[in-house]
Amino acid sequence: MSGDIRVGIIGAGGIAQHAHIPGYKDAPGVKIVAVADPKEGRAQKVADHFDIPNAYTSAEDLLAAGGIDAVSICSPNAFHASQSIAALKAGLHVLCEKPMAISVPDAEAMIATAKETGKQLMIGMTNRFRPDTQTLRDYAQAGMLGDIYYFKAGWLRRSGIPGYGSWFTTKSQSGGGCLLDIGVHYLDLALWIAGFPKPVSVTGTTFAEFGPRGLALGNWGEDIYREGKQTFDVDDLATAFIRFEGGQVLTLEVSWAAHVGEGGENYIRFLGTKGGAEMSSRNGAEYPVRYFSDSFGSSYDSTVYVSPGRNTHWTEIKHFVSCIRGEAELAIKHEEALTVIKILSAIYESAKTGKSVQLS
Numbered sequence: 001m002s003g004d005i006r007v008g009i010i011g012a013g014g015i016a017q018h019a020h021i022p023g024y025k026d027a028p029g030v031k032i033v034a035v036a037d038p039k040e041g042r043a044q045k046v047a048d049h050f051d052i053p054n055a056y057t058s059a060e061d062l063l064a065a066g067g068i069d070a071v072s073i074c075s076p077n078a079f080h081a082s083q084s085i086a087a088l089k090a091g092l093h094v095l096c097e098k099p100m101a102i103s104v105p106d107a108e109a110m111i112a113t114a115k116e117t118g119k120q121l122m123i124g125m126t127n128r129f130r131p132d133t134q135t136l137r138d139y140a141q142a143g144m145l146g147d148i149y150y151f152k153a154g155w156l157r158r159s160g161i162p163g164y165g166s167w168f169t170t171k172s173q174s175g176g177g178c179l180l181d182i183g184v185h186y187l188d189l190a191l192w193i194a195g196f197p198k199p200v201s202v203t204g205t206t207f208a209e210f211g212p213r214g215l216a217l218g219n220w221g222e223d224i225y226r227e228g229k230q231t232f233d234v235d236d237l238a239t240a241f242i243r244f245e246g247g248q249v250l251t252l253e254v255s256w257a258a259h260v261g262e263g264g265e266n267y268i269r270f271l272g273t274k275g276g277a278e279m280s281s282r283n284g285a286e287y288p289v290r291y292f293s294d295s296f297g298s299s300y301d302s303t304v305y306v307s308p309g310r311n312t313h314w315t316e317i318k319h320f321v322s323c324i325r326g327e328a329e330l331a332i333k334h335e336e337a338l339t340v341i342k343i344l345s346a347i348y349e350s351a352k353t354g355k356s357v358q359l360s
């Protein structure tokens with residue numbers, strides 16, 4: 001593709017303003033030409049602020065106006081599939097925020113449409129663009145861990161329920177709570193670093209112990225709660241046990257709200273036949289990437305200080321632009337994104353039925 005890539009932004013909220021718009025502005029040969037958001041005045045305000053020539057109050061109007069090569073879908077989760085499909089059918093490349101979709105059939109339909117139209121469909125798994133997660137992936141790819149048989153990932157927020165009473169905590173618009181919102185990141189990371197083993201069964205549980213009581217709200221939406229709009233019909237903690245074809249096991253835990261240390265924690269750990277590796281942050285402190293193994297009969301441990309990286313969204317967006325230009329292959333494969341949605345759906349199903357879910 002020669003000339004500037006003309007981009008439209010669908011959904012002009014937090015992630016659009018803080019990540020996608022600045023990310024495209026930082027990418028050479030890209031122009032943001034339109035933005036759409038149904039909230040009164042928001043698209044125009046964002047357009048004025050970021051010097052974007054066209055503002056619309058719906059995704060449909062933005063797509064119908066034409067003159068665009070690619071879009072970022074930054075709307076609430078429930079719209080990801082329909083808006084991605086509409087954009088692909090309009091001949092546009094799509095960068096869709098996570099989670100890809102709120103159901104497996106929706107995710108499959110997105111992939112089928114990308115295949116039919118031949119346009120790029122990338123899912124914004126931002127954390128794959130972090131130098132520290134890439135280091136862990138390099139270790140695994142280089143065989144330093146041997147065969148991974150047990151891995152574990154978690155992201156526990158103490159007090160971080162986003163947008164209380166907004167789409168985030170309303171299942172019909174979000175598809176789910178913390179599991180879909182932040183669990184998706186660490187599930188994807190764990191699977192990607194482990195080389196996407198094939199999942200065979202999933203056991204999951206979900207809880208909502210804080211949200212329904214209006215506790216542990218993040219920096220978002222507290223006024224909404226005070227006004228009495230208290231919709232919270234999603235999970236604020238989820239946990240899962242996932243078995244894979246080769247016998248590997250992954251455990252996952254994630255919360256928007258839980259009685260853990262201030263600052264919460266996130267971690268990812270791999271145990272393999274040759275070595276183990278992990279990275280974590282706890283109570284606001286970052287711990288480096290660590291590797292544990294044996295050398296000539298004694299312990300061999302290494303600690304590597306890799307920056308978690310800044311502006312990983314910008315890196316992600318530059319990668320998307322390279323894919324549009326045919327200079328790179330999608331880092332997030334469609335089958336991988338689909339596997340993540342299948343597991344997340346199975347966790348919710350298992351939580352509902354109290355039984356394990358078999359994945360064929």
Ligand SMILES: NC(=O)c1ccc[n+]([C@@H]2O[C@H](COP(=O)([O-])OP(=O)(O)OC[C@H]3O[C@@H](n4cnc5c(N)ncnc54)[C@H](O)[C@@H]3O)[C@@H](O)[C@H]2O)c1
Nearest residue numbers: 010011012013014015016037039074075076077097098126
């Ligand atoms: N990759 C990440 O790290 C990351 C971080 C934050 C959010 N996200 C994802 O980005 C998406 C948006 O999250 P956010 O934090 O910006 O939320 P937000 O509430 O700040 O913004 C969402 C925007 O979408 C608009 N909107 C509502 N319905 C719409 C529709 N039908 N069409 C177009 N726009 C519509 C809202 O008016 C709002 O302006 C979510 O899917 C979220 O999971 C990803």
